[in-house]
Amino acid sequence: MTYISGPITGVDGWQEQFIQAENWVKENLDKNIKSSRLISQRLERELGRTPEEIPWEEYMRADLRELTWCDTIFVMRGSEGSKGAALELHLAQGLGLRVCHQEDVCQG
Numbered sequence: 001m002t003y004i005s006g007p008i009t010g011v012d013g014w015q016e017q018f019i020q021a022e023n024w025v026k027e028n029l030d031k032n033i034k035s036s037r038l039i040s041q042r043l044e045r046e047l048g049r050t051p052e053e054i055p056w057e058e059y060m061r062a063d064l065r066e067l068t069w070c071d072t073i074f075v076m077r078g079s080e081g082s083k084g085a086a087l088e089l090h091l092a093q094g095l096g097l098r099v100c101h102q103e104d105v106c107q108g
Contacts, residue, residue, distance in 0.1 A: 003067045003097075004035035005088040006076030009056065021076050021102065029074065029100065034066045036084070060084055064091055072098040 004021050008014045018037035025033055036059070043062045044051060064087065067073065073092040079085035092099060 001032040001034060001070045002030040002072040002074050002100075003070040003088070003092070004033060004037075004074045004076065005067075005079060005085045005092075006036065007078050007082035007085055008036060008040075009082070009084070011078070017076065017078075021074065025074050030072065034070060036063050036088075039063050039066050056084070060087060063088060067091055067097075068095065070097060072100060075099065075101045077102045 002025055004018065004025060006014070006018060006021065011017070015037055018035055022033055022035055022037070039062050040051070040059055043054065043059065047054065063084070067088055068091075070092075073089065075085065075089055079089070089099070
């Protein structure tokens with residue numbers, strides 16, 4: 001399973017960027033994905049709260065839990081300035097997950 005990591009906070013159009021990355025990964029790398037976007041949507045539904053009502057730390061806890069079930073992390077372009085993406089990459093490396101950067105050619 002592949003976890004898709006990328007910047008969210010302060011990024012205009014982040015949802016569309018995630019959708020594009022999710023589609024690319026499904027077509028070229030792994031049909032089974034988890035992403036910050038999908039996890040955020042589920043968390044908001046489950047809690048019945050708006051994104052503004054959920055603290056960043058709560059999103060990160062949910063994301064990091066889901067990441068532990070994956071064997072690959074796909075790091076989206078522009079992630080280098082994201083605190084959350086840096087945490088996800090650090091955890092993935094610590095767990096020995098395969099790391100695939102969007103800038104590189106990724107092969108399944």
